[in-house]
Structures are given as C-alpha cells and as structure tokens.
Amino acid sequence: MGQATALSYTDKAGQLRLEGFLVDIAGVEATTDPIELKRNSRDYFWYSPILQQMLKDKVADIVVRPRDEAEVVRVARACFKHRVALTVRGGATGNYGQCVPLDGGVVLDMAKLDRIEWQKPGLVRVQAGAKLFDIDAATRPNGFELRMHPSTKRASQIGGFVAGGSGGVGSVTFGGMREPGNIVAARIVTVEEEPRIIELRGDAAQKISRAYGTTGIITVLEMPLAPAQAWIDVIVTFDDFIEAVRFGQTIAMADGIVKKLLSPVQWPAPQHFTAFRPYIPDGKSVLNAMIGDMSMESFETLLGATSGTITYKAASEDILGKTPLYEHAWNHTTLQMLKGDRGVTYLQCLYPHDRLVESVAEVGAKFGDEVLQHLEFIRLNGYMTASGIPIVRYSTPERLYEIMAGYEACGIMIANPHVVTLEDGSRYKRVDADQLGFKHEVDPLGLLNPGKMRSFVAEAI
Amino acid sequence: MGQATALSYTDKAGQLRLEGFLVDIAGVEATTDPIELKRNSRDYFWYSPILQQMLKDKVADIVVRPRDEAEVVRVARACFKHRVALTVRGGATGNYGQCVPLDGGVVLDMAKLDRIEWQKPGLVRVQAGAKLFDIDAATRPNGFELRMHPSTKRASQIGGFVAGGSGGVGSVTFGGMREPGNIVAARIVTVEEEPRIIELRGDAAQKISRAYGTTGIITVLEMPLAPAQAWIDVIVTFDDFIEAVRFGQTIAMADGIVKKLLSPVQWPAPQHFTAFRPYIPDGKSVLNAMIGDMSMESFETLLGATSGTITYKAASEDILGKTPLYEHAWNHTTLQMLKGDRGVTYLQCLYPHDRLVESVAEVGAKFGDEVLQHLEFIRLNGYMTASGIPIVRYSTPERLYEIMAGYEACGIMIANPHVVTLEDGSRYKRVDADQLGFKHEVDPLGLLNPGKMRSFVAEAI
Numbered sequence: 047m048g049q050a051t052a053l054s055y056t057d058k059a060g061q062l063r064l065e066g067f068l069v070d071i072a073g074v075e076a077t078t079d080p081i082e083l084k085r086n087s088r089d090y091f092w093y094s095p096i097l098q099q100m101l102k103d104k105v106a107d108i109v110v111r112p113r114d115e116a117e118v119v120r121v122a123r124a125c126f127k128h129r130v131a132l133t134v135r136g137g138a139t140g141n142y143g144q145c146v147p148l149d150g151g152v153v154l155d156m157a158k159l160d161r162i163e164w165q166k167p168g169l170v171r172v173q174a175g176a177k178l179f180d181i182d183a184a185t186r187p188n189g190f191e192l193r194m195h196p197s198t199k200r201a202s203q204i205g206g207f208v209a210g211g212s213g214g215v216g217s218v219t220f221g222g223m224r225e226p227g228n229i230v231a232a233r234i235v236t237v238e239e240e241p242r243i244i245e246l247r248g249d250a251a252q253k254i255s256r257a258y259g260t261t262g263i264i265t266v267l268e269m270p271l272a273p274a275q276a277w278i279d280v281i282v283t284f285d286d287f288i289e290a291v292r293f294g295q296t297i298a299m300a301d302g303i304v305k306k307l308l309s310p311v312q313w314p315a316p317q318h319f320t321a322f323r324p325y326i327p328d329g330k331s332v333l334n335a336m337i338g339d340m341s342m343e344s345f346e347t348l349l350g351a352t353s354g355t356i357t358y359k360a361a362s363e364d365i366l367g368k369t370p371l372y373e374h375a376w377n378h379t380t381l382q383m384l385k386g387d388r389g390v391t392y393l394q395c396l397y398p399h400d401r402l403v404e405s406v407a408e409v410g411a412k413f414g415d416e417v418l419q420h421l422e423f424i425r426l427n428g429y430m431t432a433s434g435i436p437i438v439r440y441s442t443p444e445r446l447y448e449i450m451a452g453y454e455a456c457g458i459m460i461a462n463p464h465v466v467t468l469e470d471g472s473r474y475k476r477v478d479a480d481q482l483g484f485k486h487e488v489d490p491l492g493l494l495n496p497g498k499m500r501s502f503v504a505e506a507i
Numbered sequence: 508m509g510q511a512t513a514l515s516y517t518d519k520a521g522q523l524r525l526e527g528f529l530v531d532i533a534g535v536e537a538t539t540d541p542i543e544l545k546r547n548s549r550d551y552f553w554y555s556p557i558l559q560q561m562l563k564d565k566v567a568d569i570v571v572r573p574r575d576e577a578e579v580v581r582v583a584r585a586c587f588k589h590r591v592a593l594t595v596r597g598g599a600t601g602n603y604g605q606c607v608p609l610d611g612g613v614v615l616d617m618a619k620l621d622r623i624e625w626q627k628p629g630l631v632r633v634q635a636g637a638k639l640f641d642i643d644a645a646t647r648p649n650g651f652e653l654r655m656h657p658s659t660k661r662a663s664q665i666g667g668f669v670a671g672g673s674g675g676v677g678s679v680t681f682g683g684m685r686e687p688g689n690i691v692a693a694r695i696v697t698v699e700e701e702p703r704i705i706e707l708r709g710d711a712a713q714k715i716s717r718a719y720g721t722t723g724i725i726t727v728l729e730m731p732l733a734p735a736q737a738w739i740d741v742i743v744t745f746d747d748f749i750e751a752v753r754f755g756q757t758i759a760m761a762d763g764i765v766k767k768l769l770s771p772v773q774w775p776a777p778q779h780f781t782a783f784r785p786y787i788p789d790g791k792s793v794l795n796a797m798i799g800d801m802s803m804e805s806f807e808t809l810l811g812a813t814s815g816t817i818t819y820k821a822a823s824e825d826i827l828g829k830t831p832l833y834e835h836a837w838n839h840t841t842l843q844m845l846k847g848d849r850g851v852t853y854l855q856c857l858y859p860h861d862r863l864v865e866s867v868a869e870v871g872a873k874f875g876d877e878v879l880q881h882l883e884f885i886r887l888n889g890y891m892t893a894s895g896i897p898i899v900r901y902s903t904p905e906r907l908y909e910i911m912a913g914y915e916a917c918g919i920m921i922a923n924p925h926v927v928t929l930e931d932g933s934r935y936k937r938v939d940a941d942q943l944g945f946k947h948e949v950d951p952l953g954l955l956n957p958g959k960m961r962s963f964v965a966e967a968i
Contacts, residue, residue: 166801167737167800167801168736168737168765168799168800168801169801189650189734193763219762220762220763221761221762221763225761225762225763226761226763226764226805226808226809227761227762227763227764227765227802227805227806228763230801230804230805231804247804247808248804248805248807248808248811249805249808249809250808270763270765270801270802270805271801273650273734273735273736274734275629275734276628276629298889299888299889300682300686300687300688300889301680301681301682301686301688301886301889302654302681302682302686302687302688302689302731303687303688304629304688304731338629339628339629340627340628340629340630340691340731340732341629341688341731343691343692343708343709344687344688344691344709344710344731345688346709347687347708347709347710347711348687348710350709425762427760428759428760428761428762428891429890430889
C-alpha cells in the first residue's frame with residue numbers, strides 16, 4: 047500500500063527496530079497481544095465491501111496507550127528514531143480506514159487523553175481523546191453544547207472527528223467542520239528527531255481538519271460551542287419521499303426555525319429503524335428532525351401545508367440506554383440497514399443547492415430501489431444544501447462506479463468512500479496545498495498514517 | 508388622503524361623535540390638549556422630505572392611553588360605535604408615518620401595556636407596548652435575548668416593530684421578522700360593534716406583521732428568543748468601500764462565525780458617527796459588526812487576508828448613557844448624518860444575493876457621492892444577502908425617483924420609503940392577500956389606521 051518509503055517490520059531489521067522502539071518507550075502502556083492488535087487495527091470500513099477486501103488483513107505491530115502528551119512525545123520520538131509508522135486511533139467510528147495501519151507499525155490509541163482542560167462561554171478546550179458524548183455532557187450544565195457531532199457521537203472522539211469528519215448533526219446550522227470558525231485551535235505533536243509541540247490557531251487549525259492524522263498528532267483541541275437548546279426529536283411520515291425532501295428544504299430555508307437535524311429518508315430504509323419502527327407505518331418515507339422547542343409550533347404550522355404526519359415527538363434526551371433519533375441519520379442510516387441486510391453499501395454525495403429537489407427526483411428515477419436516498423441538510427460555503435449517504439444494493443465494484451457516474455451526471459457530487467486516501471475520497475480530488483506543505487514540516491519522513499496522503503513524497507528514510 | 512369612507516370631525520356631527528366617544532370611554536386616560544395631540548401624531552417620517560410635506564400637518568383629535576386590554580376593548584368599541592378612526596402608536600420610531608393619524612380621530616398610545624406576561628426558555632410573551640430594550644434586559648438574566656431589534660431598540664416597542672418593521676440587528680442570523688418562526692403568536696382586539704379578542708398562532712401571526720396596525724390592535728405578542736451571547740462590537744476600517752463589502756460578505760457566508768450585525772458603511776457617512784469618530788480615520792469606509800466572543804479569533808484570522816484594520820473592539824454593553832455601535836447601522840446611519848446635515852434623505856433597497864458585490868460597485872459608479880451606500884447583511888428566504896439604506900443627497904422628488912430607477916436597473920430592488928401606504932412601500936408592491944381578507948374580518952369599517960392599506964375598501968359606514 048502506498049508509499050515508496052514504507053519499511054517492513056517482518057524481516058530481522060524490522061523486528062530490531064520494533065524492539066528498539068519498545069525499549070525507548072518503556073513505561074508507556076503498550077501491547078503486542080495479537081487479539082488486541084487485531085481489534086485496534088479496524089474501524090467501520092466494512093460498510094464498504096471494497097475497503098473490506100482491501101483492509102481486513104491490515105494489522106498493527108504494537109498498540110500504545112499514552113496517558114498524557116509527554117508520553118505522546120516519547121512515542122513520536124521513538125517512532126522517528128526507529129523509522130516506525132504511527133497511526134493514530136480515536137473512537138474508530140470512521141468508515142474509510144482512517145485509523146487502519148496500512149503499513150503496520152504503531153497504533154497510538156488516544157483514549158486516555160480525554161481530559162477537558164477548560165470551558166469558557168462558547169468555547170471548550172479538550173484533549174483529543176475525549177468522547178463527544180462526554181464533552182456534551184460536561185458543557186451542557188454550563189448552557190453549551192458542541193455545534194455538531196457525527197451520528198456516532200456516543201463512541202467518537204473529538205480528535206478523530208476533526209481529523210476525519212466533515213460535519214454532522216448540527217451542520218444544518220453551523221455548516222461543516224471546515225467552515226471558518228468551527229475549529230478554533232489545535233495542539234499537535236510533530237514526528238521528528240526532537241518532536242515539537244505546535245499550537246495552531248485561527249485558520250491554521252484547518253491544517254489538521256480532515257487530514258486523517260497525517261499532519262501531526264492532535265493532542266488538544268479548542269472548539270467553539272453552541273448555546274445548548276431544548277431539542278425536540280420529531281419523525282414526520284410522508285407517502286412520497288420527494289415531499290419529505292421538499293418539506294425538509296422548507297424548514298432548512300426558514301431561518302426563524304431553529305434546528306439541528308433534518309434528514310429525509312426514503313422508504314424502505316426506515317423499515318430497519320428498529321427503535322422507532324412503531325412510529326413508521328409501512329411504505330412511508332420519513333423526515334427525521336431535531337427542532338428547537340420554541341420553533342415546534344412554527345414547524346407544525348408549515349407542516350400543515352403538506353400531507354406529512356408527525357408520528358413521533360419527544361424531548362431529545364441523550365442518555366445511555368436509549369437509542370437517539372440522530373442514530374437514524376447520516377451514516378448510521380446505513381448501519382441500521384446493515385444490521386439486518388449485509389448486501390448493501392453506501393455512497394457519499396452533495397446535492398446542488400439550486401436544484402436540490404430536482405436532482406433528488408432525477409437520480410431516484412434513474413436507480414429506483416437499487417439506491418435508497420436519504421439527505422442531510424447542511425450549510426456549505428454560506429448556502430443551504432444537502433449532503434446524502436445513499437444506501438446502495440451492492441453487486442460489483444463496476445456497478446458501484448456506474449452509479450457514481452450516474453449521480454454525477456445529475457449534477458450531484460460524489461465523495462467516494464470506497465478508497466483510503468485523502469485525495470481519492472476528497473470532494474475536490476486533491477489534498478489542500480497547505481496540508482501537504484505542512485506535512486513536510488511536521489512529518490518529514492511520512493511516518494504518520496502512511497498511505498493516506500497519496501500526494502506526499504517523504505524525504506529519504 | 509386615502510379612503511372614501513373617511514368621516515370628518517370638523518363639522519358639528521363630527522364633534523358630536525368625538526364627544527360621544529369620550530363619554531363612552533370615561534375612565535380611560537385621554538387628552539385633547541393641542542400640544543399633546545401634535546406630539547403624539549408624529550414619528551420619524553421627517554427623514555423623508557416628501558413625507559414631511561405630506562404628513563406634517565396631520566394631527567389626532569384625541570389621544571388615549573389605555574392601561575390594559577380591557578380599556579383597549581372599550582376604546583375599540585367606542586370607535587366603532589361613533590365611527591372614529593383609530594391609529595395605534597407604539598414607540599413612534601418608524602419612518603413611514605405608520606402611527607400618523609392620516610384622517611385624525613383617535614391615537615391609541617400603547618406605552619402603558621408594557622408588561623412581560625411570562626418567559627420560558629426561548630420564548631417570551633409580552634404586551635405590545637413593551638420596549639425592546641426592556642424586554643432584552645428582562646430576558647438576558649435568563650440567558651436569552653430578542654432574535655432581532657431595530658437600531659431604535661432603546662425607544663421602539665415590540666408591537667410597533669412587529670407591525671411596521673422588517674428586521675434589524677440579528678437578521679443576519681435569523682432573517683427578517685416575516686421569516687417563518689420569528690413571530691410565534693399575536694393577540695389582537697378587533698374593531699367591531701362588539702370587539703373580539705383573537706389569539707393568532709403559528710403563521711397566523713403573519714396577518715399582523717408589517718400591516719401598520721391595520722389588521723387589529725395588537726395587545727400581546729409571543730416572540731421566540733435567541734440564546735444570549737457575549738457580543739463584541741467591532742469597527743474595521745478599509746480604504747475601499749467595496750473591500751469592506753466583500754469582507755462583510757465573507758463573514759456573512761461563514762456559518763461557523765456567530766454574528767448579529769454586519770454593516771459596511773461608505774465614507775464619508777462615518778464622518779458623522781460622533782460617538783465612534785476617534786476610531787475612524789478620515790477617508791475610511793468601515794464595517795460595523797457585532798461578533799460572538801468565541802468567534803472573534805476566527806473573524807480576525809479571516810480579516811488577515813484583507814487590508815482592513817480593527818480600530819475598535821469592545822464587549823457590547825447595552826446600557827443607557829452609552830451610545831451603542833448598533834446605532835450606526837440600519838436607518839440610524841441616516842439619522843447620524845441628518846444630525847449634522849439636513850440635506851439628505853434615504854432609500855431602502857435589497858441587493859441581489861448572487862451578484863451582491865458587483866451590484867454595489869455598479870450602482871456606486873453610477874451615483875458617486877450623491878448616494879452613500881451602507882449595507883446590512885441579512886438572511887432572506889434562506890439566502891444570505893444584504894439590504895441597504897442608501898443616504899441620498901436630496902434635490903427633487905423627480906431626481907429621487909430617477910435614483911430609484913437607477914438602482915432597479917442594477918438589479919437592486921427598491922422599497923420606497925417616501926410613501927405612506929403598505930402597497931407603495933412594499934417590496935412586492937401589493938398587500939398580502941391574507942392581510943387584506945383578514946382586515947375585512949377584524950376591521951370591517953376600515954377605522955384602523957385609515958389610508959395605510961390602499962387596497963382595502965371598507966363596508967359602507
């Protein structure tokens with residue numbers, strides 16, 4: 047996989063390098079137990095049958111679990127000295143093999159760096175391994191919440207979300223993670239002979255956004271918060287998916303209606319929404335929504351002009367032991383379906399904001415039940431639009447690529463999730479120039495998550 | 508002015524009707540003192556030399572000051588019985604003669620109905636005569652603030668704002684008053700033989716929005732609130748007005764940057780900003796902004812890519828005795844200029860969202876210093892765009908109309924503020940069908956603010 051500079055750990059020299067690494071990090075928790083190695087080398091890439099084939103046998107040689115930043119620095123120094131690849135692992139809820147060690151070496155598990163450093167009104171500073179769920183639980187008593195979170199909020203870590211995520215629940219209001227203002231600062235450890243600790247502030251934080259951990263080891267993040275709201279979870283059912291999309295867009299465009307989630311989902315995907323199945327009659331497409339309490343009456347007033355019916359409405363309670371509505375949107379939609387039907391996979395797409403409903407209808411007519419659409423309304427570059435993670439009845443890679451081409455022919459952009467490099471998966475098919483240049487500064491040997499940034503050519507090892 | 512059904516109060520019969528009215532409302536505070544009548548028959552229409560001529564001699568015959576809704580009902584009943592026109596007066600900060608009694612009769616001063624009925628998270632229910640400043644002061648300790656307010660926040664009443672305003676400071680985030688969700692409910696008193704009290708909820712509240720008090724006497728409003736934020740007042744100076752506009756648009760489109768006000772103002776208008784003049788070097792155009800504290804660093808990062816300079820930055824403190832920055836935006840911009848120069852007036856316009864900067868440049872080139880532009884970024888129908896209240900060096904009505912035509916030729920819509928009827932001043936040059944039909948239900952004789960809704964034809968008196 048990937049890089050000209052990759053070194054083997056299977057020969058004698060490689061074994062010696064790993065032994066040298068372990069000696070140098072003595073005192074840092076580490077394991078070479080094969081079961082642990084296997085378990086800590088995977089994420090949710092198996093949603094993709096293509097990635098499943100590509101990644102299922104990739105495995106780390108060592109898993110380390112630093113307790114603090116000083117230990118991270120020791121690991122980074124030892125990796126550089128012994129030329130060992132270093133792949134950072136967060137909550138491992140991603141779908142693109144972001145934390146899969148393509149070239150083996152060290153997996154750095156961030157789970158123990160989970161401390162909240164401080165909170166101020168509208169801001170929180172946390173270690174990268176903190177779970178989104180725990181951050182929200184800690185900020186909410188102070189009247190704030192994370193602006194956005196993936197549908198995997200309960201398991202995801204903030205560092206992994208920033209490093210690999212694009213947005214999520216909340217992006218209908220705040221846009222994606224990469225919109226200016228959505229990451230305030232990041233602190234990273236470089237992988238050099240003497241690792242540096244760099245505080246990236248302002249837009250500099252974008253150097254680590256969606257870089258899959260290739261541009262430094264993120265140890266701390268400063269994130270802006272939204273005022274905590276009383277959210278109402280709502281399911282609206284429609285006979286016609288297009289009407290669900292149209293109503294979703296009406297609410298999306300109504301700036302006086304406060305919302306955190308607007309996800310129209312095409313029947314029969316909702317058939318697999320076990321926790322909410324009693325509220326979804328057969329044959330109905332749904333709009334899953336999180337609406338500000340004070341906006342519910344206005345929401346229902348606008349709904350009155352449609353044929354939609356509210357079948358579920360309850361205060362959003364994000365407590366463990368209760369399945370949240372937001373786990374029926376974004377890529378959890380695929381997961382709910384995969385639980386009962388392993389014959390599907392998914393795509394990622396971006397609908398055109400100026401002919402959104404039309405493009406949904408066009409592409410729907412083209413692929414019928416082979417591709418089930420669901421949309422997530424989001425702001426992007428100041429416009430309201432929708433991304434989508436259509437669920438595809440999988441046959442062959444060739445057919446999957448045909449479907450992608452069919453989407454693109456309807457003016458719907460595709461970010462291919464069946465690839466492992468930043469470049470191939472990026473909406474714009476390139477790595478941000480800043481990120482590439484920055485990688486040379488902070489990881490000259492290309493030891494961080496090797497194979498993920500295809501454009502990068504390392505210095506000779 | 509206006510209506511076929513208007514009755515005179517100057518003849519003997521008219522005098523008797525007024526006397527009958529006064530007898531029927533005995534106990535309600537009322538005055539016929541000429542100085543009081545004069546003072547309570549005016550608003551800020553004098554910004555327009557055309558309206559100044561048209562309205563300066565309009566005067567009420569009686570001013571009444573009800574203490575509660577029951578007294579409002581008594582006044583409405585007596586007006587109907589005696590066929591007396593009824594014009595509602597709020598804070599009288601409007602600029603279109605909204606509260607000027609075109610046909611004389613009664614002016615109903617709402618100032619004593621200023622009670623806050625209740626607050627809930629995200630909602631407040633208030634009597635229509637409550638001042639915006641007082642509402643904000645009452646909700647802020649509970650963590651909330653009004654979503655938007657006019658630049659006249661310190662004097663305006665909520666009822667007058669809803670009845671005549673379009674939006675204001677805060678509309679950059681929430682859109683205008685008429686966006687769905689921005690008025691939750693309104694309680695009105697009808698003008699009939701037996702006045703009814705009607706609670707309008709949901710979108711029904713739009714029946715009273717920007718209707719100038721012609722569709723019922725608003726006594727109570729239920730308004731959605733925004734979470735209170737720590738706002739930072741910022742002045743950024745630019746050599747070039749267009750660059751100020753462009754940077755304003757950058758921030759406007761950045762959904763991760765929390766803001767309440769973005770107003771680029773063309774030099775030399777800022778010359779008249781007395782309270783902030785020390786922060787504005789000669790020749791500089793400015794961007795006046797209110798930015799969420801947690802977004803300031805991101806704001807400054809984006810500013811770094813321009814030639815703009817922050818000359819003023821301070822926590823927004825809305826306390827009496829200190830001139831707020833927001834009194835240098837919206838139509839206060841005109842007022843600041845009028846204080847030193849009575850030779851100007853203004854227009855109201857809406858820039859096209861998809862060629863905003865270009866249209867500003869085009870119209871700027873066309874009129875030079877004769878028309879000074881300032882923009883207020885707002886959301887409208889789900890799009891980010893900007894309204895504007897250009898300050899016009901006034902010569903003749905004909906030239907004013909030429910300038911309007913010149914704006915429209917650049918694709919900039921004009922809402923003419925030099926007229927007194929809803930229809931002529933409306934952006935769409937018509938009264939909402941709902942409002943017209945509704946008026947027949949609640950004011951069949953057309954006694955409410957006669958002359959303001961030109962399309963309305965009353966039943967025979």
